[in-house]
Amino acid sequence: MVRLSLFLLLNLVTLIASSAENKLKFCYIDHSMSPWITGANQGLVLSAIHQAEHDLNQEFELLRLPWKRCLNEVKEGRIQAAIGASYMKERTIWGSYPTTTHGALNKDLRLFNANFYLYRHMNSKVRWHNQHLEHADNLHVGVQLGYSVGRDLEKLGYSITYLPASDDLVGAFKSGMPEVIVLEEAEANRIMNKNTALKNTMIRDDEPIKIAEQYLLFNADFYNEHKVQVNTIWATLGKTRKSKSYQRETAKYLKPR
Known part of the structure; x- marks a missing residue:
């Protein structure tokens, strides 16, 4: 009886381990x-x-x-x-x-779809238009680390500053560098809803950089x-x-x- 119980217990442990491995x-x-x-x-x-x-x-x-x-x-x-x-x-x-x-x-x-837009300071002349940045001399663009939109902009010849998270990008943007950042629209809305003052200082371009x-x-x-x-x-x-x-x-x- 003890041997049978031990055998069943070992089978149960093996089954649980196998299930975990197959997950x-x-x-x-x-x-x-x-x-x-x-x-x-x-x-x-x-x-x-x-x-x-x-x-x-x-x-x-x-x-x-x-x-x-x-x-x-x-x-x-x-x-x-x-x-x-x-x-x-x-x-x-x-x-x-x-x-x-x-x-x-x-x-x-x-x-889902992720809609990426350029966000700039009120007095910035930088614009995204017809798949390129206007007034972008010596410009560094802030992008979240690992996002494909950063690679896309690099292929167009732009200098990219990568930061780990969207909140990090906005924090750097508020301090003045980088001059413009790229954010996913819904994520940018989340941040601006938490800090309503940003709605008057962080301006979104009309044309998306990437959907x-x-x-x-x-x-x-x-x-x-x-x-x-x-x-x-x-x-x-x-x-x-x-x-x-x-x-x-x-x-x-x-x-x-």
């Missing part, structure tokens, strides 16, 4: 990206991930990490996917985005070995994003453009 790991940024990611296990996109867990009867391990580390962990295969990654061609070397049957990026399966679809970016090797599973997760998240309940929740935070 998929997803990482997300450790700073606010309101309303999508607002804290530890908080935000609209994390709610969508939890809904997918329920619909798929599958549990994910969610890890909050600095964004560059998150992407590197996915690249190295230690974490299966990054939550909220924009499309960059260089990331397709090691990562997989959802695609159509013709191989094109499937934007219907995005998690970037954000995806659940999987490690390419993992995707190639588990295509059915990954495609099912993407499809489930796409269904959640389009659901009436999720759309109602999103509408509370985002003004229609």
